[in-house]
Amino acid sequence: MxxxxxxxxxxxxxxxxxxxxxxxxxxxxxxxxxxxxxxxxxxxxxxxxxxxxxxxxxxxxxxxxxxxxxxxxxxxxxxxxxxxxxxxxxxxxxxxxxxxxxxxxxxxxxxxxxxxxxxxxxxxxxxxxxxxxxxxxxxxxxxxxxxxxxxxxxxxxxxxxxxxxxxxxxxxxxxxxxxxxxxxxxxxxxxxxxxxFDRQVENKDLNKEKIQVGFVGSISEEKWLDSIFYLRNNLPLSKFDITAIGRVFCNPELLNKNNIRFIKEAEKEFISSEMIKFELSKLDFVVFLYPEESFKMTASGAIFDAINAEKYVLALHNDCFDSLMHRTKFGTLFHNVKEIVEFLNNLENLNIEEIDYKVVKENLxxxxxxxxxxxxxxxxxxxx
CATH class of the missing domain: 3.40.50 (Rossmann fold)
Known part of the structure; x- marks a missing residue:
């Protein structure tokens, strides 16, 4: 045996x-x-x-x-x-x-x-x-x-x-x-x-007037904060809400001043898996702004949370995400943040391919x- x-x-x-x-x-x-x-x-x-x-x-x-x-x-x-x-x-x-x-x-x-x-x-x-x-x-x-x-x-x-x-x-x-x-x-x-993965996913349409965009992962002043602010400043407040889903290590006032919502108490403690699932259920898109040199020596767990919630992923190219996207299609990869902004601002004119999440989850x-x-x-x- x-x-x-x-x-x-x-x-x-x-x-x-x-x-x-x-x-x-x-x-x-x-x-x-x-x-x-x-x-x-x-x-x-x-x-x-x-x-x-x-x-x-x-x-x-x-x-x-x-x-x-x-x-x-x-x-x-x-x-x-x-x-x-x-x-x-x-x-x-x-x-x-x-x-x-x-x-x-x-x-x-x-x-x-x-x-x-x-x-x-x-x-x-x-x-x-x-x-x-x-x-x-x-x-x-x-x-x-x-x-x-x-x-x-x-x-x-x-x-x-x-x-x-x-x-x-x-x-x-x-x-x-x-x-x-x-x-x-x-x-x-x-x-x-x-x-x-969860077999059944519950999604919440709490605000249909605006497109809900979220970041998953911890946020610090060293970790893609400038990219988040660039995205927020180039997406109209009247059309987009942006939420940070994860531990906040930077000064939370920086997020407040830039109209980025974050989870209560996230500046004090890590977020429970149940809360992450709940917050993801409200989103239309999940954005990952890890730079190209990220995940050369590791895999990403956070991206699986987005796939589990059956949310369309917008991310920058890196070795890990390129490898995952080669295994199965669950979103779109970009070369820089400017391209993500252009994608979101042009949603009305795009024909976004529908994702078969049953197939995606089987492949992963x-x-x-x-x-x-x-x-x-x-x-x-x-x-x-």
Whole structure:
């Protein structure tokens, strides 16, 4: 019997909910038995996202990691991650594949040594870690995590023969070749980010007099604020309402002065998934203004929220969005913000192609990627 240990030693609450749910579903389709280690606050929400129950071949085993809110809690979080990551590897066996859905940076050197000594087959998914390496920006990382990241660039470090890494998308693997050492890059496999979508979507027509446009994602003064203001200032107030759906890290008065609505309390705390769904249900278009250099080393989760809500997406070209749009059509991509403004101001004269969201959701579902992931796992002998 093919068994996989799905180890989530990092998540709490809704953190990485979309990826955790969809990846667990994919591995449950590939392996006969999946043993799922995670903290209760994460498990309960993943289970809810799966319709209230796990696949029959998934067995849950409880661990606990805290939600880090200050320096002390961050240190505790890393120590718990280290403890449970090592424990799970020790409790594994040669016949079981161990999958970490989030790279436990502080534990990777020890996990690598244990993989060599105990012949453990281990796969670790990288998310923002490759971004840190590409930008050479280790801000907010502890020195142990920084030391681990630098191993990915080392041409001397010896990785275990049975330890591999995965990234979310072939575009990430291609770009990572310029960042990782040959030794580390040869340890990298890829599979696409997928999503478990709602079957029924409720849309609210609260203001038919104006076109409702929204941004999804956190907003800071460093993060496309100028582009948002350009869009707002070039779309007439009489025809367009604009809403920011996400955490507000900039001075909220900047948004108020520019007639951009944001969710109450968003300047103080992150927005719940239920609130994001509710706000998305009011929109006609969802706009993403991430610049071209964005998402070279990561995938976007926010764009799946827009697709889940069945909203037409207007976004700037980047490697991630280009790759997704190649897989299935769910909107229009542009080269600059000016083109998006022209598109919106000329809606009356455009013949916008209707999107078949049933097809889109099928093309981005876990089942759509299972064969590719299975092929990658067979290539590295994690399925025999």
């Amino acid at each position: 093919k068994t996989l240990i799905y180890a989530d030693t990092n998540s709490y609450g809704v953190f990485h909910l979309g990826f955790n749910t969809s990846s667990l579903s994919m591995f449950a389709e590939i392996y006969d038995h999946v043993i799922y280690y995670a903290t209760p606050s994460s498990v309960n929400i993943v289970k809810h996202n799966l319709g209230g129950k796990f696949p029959k071949n998934v067995t849950y085993r409880r661990i606990w990691v805290n939600e880090p809110k200050n320096k002390f809690e961050k240190m505790l979080h890393h120590l718990l991650q280290l403890f449970f990551s090592i424990s799970i590897v020790l409790l594994g066996s040669k016949k079981k594949v161990i999958y970490f859905n989030y790279a436990p940076l502080i534990a990777i050197p020890v996990v690598n040594k244990l993989s060599k000594l105990l012949h453990r087959k281990i796969l670790i998914t990288c998310h923002c870690e490759l971004d840190f390496l590409a930008d050479n920006n280790f801000r907010n990382l502890n020195r142990f995590s920084i030391k681990t990241l630098k191993l990915f660039k080392s041409s001397d470090y010896k990785w275990s023969n049975s330890l591999y890494f995965s990234c979310l998308g072939e575009h990430v693997k291609k770009n990572a070749k310029n960042v990782l050492s040959n030794l580390a890059w040869n340890k990298l496999i890829s599979f696409e980010h997928t999503w478990i 579902s876990p089942s759509s990627e299972v064969l590719k992931l299975k092929s990658e796992l067979e290539r590295i002998f994690f399925i025999q």
